[in-house]
Amino acid sequence: MEGGAILSFTIKQIRYFIATSDFGQVSRAAVELNVSQSAMTAAISQLEEILGFELFIRNSHGVSLTRDGEQFLHHARTIVGAVNDAIRMPKKAPDTLKGEINLGVSYTVMGYFLPPLLLLFQRAYPEIEIKITESHRQVVETSVADGPLDCGLILTSNLVNTSDLSYELLVRSQRRLWVASGHELLKANKVKFSDIARQPYIALNVDEAWHTARRYWSNVAAAPTPLLETSSVEAPALA
Numbered sequence: 001m002e003g004g005a006i007l008s009f010t011i012k013q014i015r016y017f018i019a020t021s022d023f024g025q026v027s028r029a030a031v032e033l034n035v036s037q038s039a040m041t042a043a044i045s046q047l048e049e050i051l052g053f054e055l056f057i058r059n060s061h062g063v064s065l066t067r068d069g070e071q072f073l074h075h076a077r078t079i080v081g082a083v084n085d086a087i088r089m090p091k092k093a094p095d096t097l098k099g100e101i102n103l104g105v106s107y108t109v110m111g112y113f114l115p116p117l118l119l120l121f122q123r124a125y126p127e128i129e130i131k132i133t134e135s136h137r138q139v140v141e142t143s144v145a146d147g148p149l150d151c152g153l154i155l156t157s158n159l160v161n162t163s164d165l166s167y168e169l170l171v172r173s174q175r176r177l178w179v180a181s182g183h184e185l186l187k188a189n190k191v192k193f194s195d196i197a198r199q200p201y202i203a204l205n206v207d208e209a210w211h212t213a214r215r216y217w218s219n220v221a222a223a224p225t226p227l228l229e230t231s232s233v234e235a236p237a238l239a
Contacts, residue, residue, distance in 0.1 A: 009046075009047055010043075014047070014080055016029065016033065016040050017072075017076055018077065020040065021055075021069070024061075025062035026044070051072065096127075097125055097127060099128055100130075101151070103133070104135060104140035104149040105132060105133070105134055105152065106152075106155065107136075107207050108206060108209075109153045109155070110132075113153065113171065114153060133149060141154065141161055145161055145165055154207075155212070157212055158212060175213075175216070193222055193223075196224055200227050202228055202229075202230060203226035203228070203230070204232075205229045206231040
């Protein structure tokens with residue numbers, strides 16, 4: 001390629017990078033992907049060398065993404081998604097596939113995940129009609145198990161009926177603490193659970209978000225007492 005460098009990285013390196021980003025620890029990512037920690041570390045180091053910048057900041061508790069790493073993560077997910085789509089490509093031409101899919105989705109999935117994927121699907125399979133039901137996780141889960149729905153998109157961390165349903169993890173998102181502009185915690189190099197517990201806290205309860213968040217506090221002495229609970233994702237996490 002004249003006038004520029006050719007980057008040569010592997011899908012394996014990209015998958016290792018995404019897993020490490022999701023778990024925040026190389027050791028946990030290695031266990032999840034069933035590879036050795038040394039292989040994971042070597043692959044990420046090679047990827048950083050190819051890209052020419054560091055992807056992670058290493059510390060005693062694990063790793064966190066650099067600013068360059070944050071930007072590259074979006075591209076990495078796109079790359080892996082495109083590869084997965086190519087592998088799952090149907091043997092029949094899209095325009096010969098016809099039918100109807102009854103899909104159930106939970107509220108946050110509808111707002112943050114589904115719309116762009118739905119548009120791509122409709123372009124690829126114009127003769128397949130998707131009927132969407134938006135509801136709570138419990139309703140979607142029960143409806144898939146009992147038959148009215150063919151499949152569902154929900155937060156798998158809250159899935160209960162794992163014996164009757166098969167599921168696949170599509171995206172793993174990191175937990176983040178949202179604070180108001182100028183909040184004192186923005187000045188801290190590290191934020192502890194005890195620091196959060198002392199702050200006025202607004203709990204998001206849509207899609208069982210507060211139920212899920214409480215799991216992080218189960219093994220620590222301190223815990224926040226929410227000023228209020230809200231289903232509005234626009235509400236700040238801390239006042």
